[in-house]
Amino acid sequence: MASDRSRDHIQSIERGIQVLRAFGGHNAVLRASAVAASVGLPRPVVRRILLTFEHLGYAHSQDGLWSLTPRILELGAGYFGTSSLPEIAYPIMAEMVEKTSETCSVGVLDGTDVIHVARLEERRALPDAVRVGTRLPAHATAVGKVMLANLTDGALDDYFTVASLERFTSRTICEPALLRTRLDDVRSRGFDISIEELHPGMLAAAVPIVVDGSVIGGLTVSSTTDRASELSLTDTVVPLLRDAAERIGRIYRIANPQLYRSVPA
Template identity: 55%
Template sequence: MTDAGTRDRDRVQSIERGVAVLRVFAGREGQLSMADVAARADLPRPVVRRILITFEHLGYARLHKGLWSLTPRILELGAGYFAASSLPEVSYPVMNEVVERTGETCSLGVLDGFQVVHVGRVEDHRPMPGAIRIGMQLPAYATAIGKALLAHLPAEEVEEFLGSVELAAVTPSTVTDPDRLRERLALVRERGFDLSVEEYTPGRLSAAVPIVLDDGAVGAIAVSATTARETVETMEQTIVPVLLEAAEDIGRTYRAANPQLYRSAGAWTTPGEGHTPGEGHTPGEGHTGPR
């Protein structure tokens, strides 16, 4: 039997189903009926009932007036990821500074497969309606953070991505042509950042810079704003330099916080260091994807 076959045999179906139920609550709705949970998880209602009752017994879920919701105790499941040495933990001081300097919302994202997961976010004093929340997954090809991360995958992984993901239009501005996306990722590698205009949400634009360490991008930091407040020119001239500096700061701190991962004492440089936005530069050349 192959390694893959052995792993499939050893999987625990009940745990997979339990995780599927938990992920249903990752949407915007905080309270759902059992029927809704079953439909969204694509599981039989009796199975979902037993899972929810088990989570209730463990203190992770509650039932109130016929609706199920998660309790704050669920946060302990993610506590290990947000430990003192984690990327979000070391990034928050820098993200707060980005918001102070730009007056716009700052986000931190990583790749999960070919989806972007937002693992950090700091709002400015004018939070945007329908704002993205921590833990939300977005299509990488349609977001600035996603393209900043995809641009630092090995070429074969980019081709795997293009061959396995439907580039569906989220808005009229979404890049849906594979060749255009390849060109866009090459541009990101060349100049060290991505600037997306209304590609995921109408009326919004974002700039993102990868956090590159040794052989890959461990994450990306981004600033998003409305088209009423910022333009492509202001984002490139005032926001991108702040993000380039922030990515360098985060990278240095993350390396220092995780010596077991980065034992090399070699110097690390940020994408775009010594360059102004738009100048030719190839950050992370030869790097693999995020860890």
């Protein structure tokens, strides 16, 4: 992120984005005081920001409770265009759900977190199910580790400088040295299996989505420990994920020729 001292930095816009992000995850309806506490801004400032969003049609208030309106989806419309990663991935993810009877997601790395940009649930809802736009800690997820494993040495060092490596279960890897060893293994194998590292009773397999040697995201299948095991995911799901990720990457490259121009011989 650029320095706050930069003359190109507009603090009011940054604060507005902070307020919008407060409504992420399961915080769909909040009081202004709760938003202020979440983002660390004075309540009068948050109130003015919310009133501005209400005037623009992006927020709504009733009985002191604030929520976002469907118009907020306009802000993400450019990302979810016909040539975007989610749009390309969804048909292939649907095949994965049909073949595995499990939940399939696509995540991208953003700082120390993974943002889920596409997700298809199988017919049985998973405990602690996430939604599109949900942020999860990269170190505690399979999809996060396959992307961390493919960072450059310098980028990975930067990650460890700022990552908190919070413990969520007894299986969460919180020690930098152990996580580096795990990432070396993930890089070598080309996939990761995460067992109860973020939530008890949950496990997942993930592979990177690679385009011209660069990882643009991760594809993952999630399940529960009573429906799947490390062995079943490795033997059955990982091969399907690899094929699906290769297809997604190939189509993404074709759909975005401006990003991947061929270099003349």
